[in-house]
Amino acid sequence: MRLGILFSGGKDSCLAMHKAMQTDEVACLITLESENPESYMFHTPNIHLTRLQAEALGLPLVTVRTKGEKEDELADLKRAISRAMEEQGIEGVVSGAINSVYQASRIQRICNELGVWCFNPLWQMKPHRVLRELLASGFEVIISGVFAYPFDRVWLGKKIDPETVKQLIKLEESYGINPAGEGGEFETLVLDGPMFRKRLVVKDYEIEYKNNVGRYVVKEAVLE
Amino acid sequence: MILVVSVCKNRLAEHEFVRPVTDILKDEGQEYRVTHYSRLSRGDLADADKIIICGTQLRDNEYLEHVNKFSWVRGNTTPLLGICAGMQVISLAFGGKLVPEKPEIGMTDVTVTRDTPLVSAGKLKAYALHNLSVTVPESFLKIAESGKCVHGIMHKELPIYGFLFHPEVRNKEVIKRFSRV
Numbered sequence: 001m002r003l004g005i006l007f008s009g010g011k012d013s014c015l016a017m018h019k020a021m022q023t024d025e026v027a028c029l030i031t032l033e034s035e036n037p038e039s040y041m042f043h044t045p046n047i048h049l050t051r052l053q054a055e056a057l058g059l060p061l062v063t064v065r066t067k068g069e070k071e072d073e074l075a076d077l078k079r080a081i082s083r084a085m086e087e088q089g090i091e092g093v094v095s096g097a098i099n100s101v102y103q104a105s106r107i108q109r110i111c112n113e114l115g116v117w118c119f120n121p122l123w124q125m126k127p128h129r130v131l132r133e134l135l136a137s138g139f140e141v142i143i144s145g146v147f148a149y150p151f152d153r154v155w156l157g158k159k160i161d162p163e164t165v166k167q168l169i170k171l172e173e174s175y176g177i178n179p180a181g182e183g184g185e186f187e188t189l190v191l192d193g194p195m196f197r198k199r200l201v202v203k204d205y206e207i208e209y210k211n212n213v214g215r216y217v218v219k220e221a222v223l224e
Numbered sequence: 225m226i227l228v229v230s231v232c233k234n235r236l237a238e239h240e241f242v243r244p245v246t247d248i249l250k251d252e253g254q255e256y257r258v259t260h261y262s263r264l265s266r267g268d269l270a271d272a273d274k275i276i277i278c279g280t281q282l283r284d285n286e287y288l289e290h291v292n293k294f295s296w297v298r299g300n301t302t303p304l305l306g307i308c309a310g311m312q313v314i315s316l317a318f319g320g321k322l323v324p325e326k327p328e329i330g331m332t333d334v335t336v337t338r339d340t341p342l343v344s345a346g347k348l349k350a351y352a353l354h355n356l357s358v359t360v361p362e363s364f365l366k367i368a369e370s371g372k373c374v375h376g377i378m379h380k381e382l383p384i385y386g387f388l389f390h391p392e393v394r395n396k397e398v399i400k401r402f403s404r405v
Contacts, residue, residue: 001234023235094236101351101393105330108282108353112327117283119236124244124393 001117002027004062004081004090006107009050011134011141011160011188012096012122012180018137019121020094021195028060028088029053030080035067046144046189046218049200053190056198056223060088078110085116092117098125098182127172127180131165138194144216145187146209150175153209156216160188189218198223226256226403227272229264231279231309233286241278244392245307248399261293269296274303274403277310279390282327282353284309291316303383305342305402308354311386315358315377323359325373328352334375334389336368342385342401343368343376350375350389357388 005017007029020026031050054061062084066076084090093111097104097120104120111118122130134141141160146152150171158164171177177185192199204220226249230242242258249256259268261277269275277294280287287293287309297304297317306314312322332352339345357373360366368376368387375388383405391398 001236019239020236092234101331105351105353108329109327112282112329112355115283117234117281119234119240119281121236121239123240124247126247 001025001092002088002090003092003094003119004028004030004084004088006093006095007031007050007053007061008096009046009053009189010096010144011139011190012098012130012182014096014139014190014193015130015134015137016094016096016121018194020119024092026059026094027090028062028084029057030084030093031061031063032066032073032076032080033063034073035065046216049189049218049221052200052221052223056196056200058197062087074106074110077107078114081110081116082114085114090116092119094119094121096122098122098127098130098180100182127178127182128165128169130180131160131168134160135162135165139190140192140199141188141190142216143186144189144218146185146212146214147187148177148183148185149212151186151212151214153207153214155186156207156209156214157205189216225271226254226274226276227268228256228258229275229277229310230258230260231277231284231287231313232260232281233284234281237281237284241280245276245278245399248392248396249403252400252403254403261287262290264293264296269300269302272302274405275300275305276399276402277304277306277313279308279310279353282329282355287313288322300384301382303402303405304385305399306386307392308388308390311377311388312356312358314384314386315361315364318361318363318379320359320361320364323357323373325355325357327355328370328372331394332370332389334368334370336376338365338367340367340378340385341383341405342398343395348395350391350395351393352389354388358386
């Protein structure tokens with residue numbers, strides 16, 4: 001089946017895509033560029049990099065801009081999926097939803113209204129398993145945003161490696177942080193992975209950080 | 225060994241409808257085997273101590289075109305749990321009928337109307353994803369409902385249960401209890 005991946009550039013959409021590629025044909029990436037940094041549904045820091053990631057993957061990118069206000073986002077998502085159906089002939093949509101029934105049920109509803117198949121290959125996966133599968137599959141992932149105590153500046157730009165996974169699991173025990181960040185505690189950027197033809201290399205970045213909220217903003221990145 | 229039956233038309237959907245069930249069984253230390261309904265053999269059924277029939281995608285009605293593949297359900301005496309599509313085929317095998325509904329998607333208020341070995345009477349929040357419910361076959365009791373439709377059935381004599389909501393998402397205890405029945 002020809003599939004469109006709901007793509008934020010972060011680890012969950014990439015791992016979901018990786019699983020989809022084992023059985024089906026990935027035809028395009030679908031990205032909502034949210035203007036609201038606190039978007040309910042869509043991951044935002046460095047969303048402009050999805051163009052570069054799409055190029056690295058050799059896949060067409062369907063983008064729609066959204067103001068990122070709660071229910072308008074859904075209309076924008078519907079518009080984006082319906083454009084991917086027309087332009088890329090997709091018959092199914094893949095999301096990286098893990099445990100959020102809020103996110104999953106909204107995507108299910110939109111797909112149902114549009115008459116398109118809906119796939120959530122990470123559904124109900126344990127957060128530590130998501131992280132371990134990412135590493136085992138050879139993804140290069142960095143933390144691009146932190147939004148909760150006790151994350152500090154040091155986390156921004158940190159590569160997710162076995163040591164980072166251990167630290168995240170510890171934070172779950174002591175602070176109830178979801179190690180996959182699905183509660184919006186942190187966000188990630190994927191620089192390389194098994195299906196990438198080229199990898200992203202960050203040439204210049206800026207750290208914005210204040211009171212446990214911070215972003216690793218990529219100012220310049222190239223493909224190598 | 226618990227036999228886990230997939231009804232998914234699309235293999236990719238098994239990550240979403242079968243793996244969450246087998247993850248729970250794994251955590252419970254249960255042995256299991258996954259088989260697609262179209263490839264189920266008499267041997268698979270004979271080897272099973274318990275059977276779970278999983279759900280599938282909202283748009284997937286392929287299993288309903290092959291209801292004959294579930295004729296074994298009728299003569300089955302092994303503990304059996306059907307989830308969503310699984311509950312639909314259990315009902316059909318015992319003479320029930322499908323009831324088309326406006327889709328229920330997402331968290332849904334379900335009332336469990338009697339105590340059963342898998343779930344106690346009371347209210348629960350359950351994850352729903354379906355556009356078909358069923359009638360309660362004659363040899364069954366209704367054990368759960370939402371404001372809209374039947375959400376749970378139980379055989380009057382045999383350990384056969386069906387839930388329309390997805391216990392593997394927000395009511396994992398139901399599957400844990402079934403694995404220990």
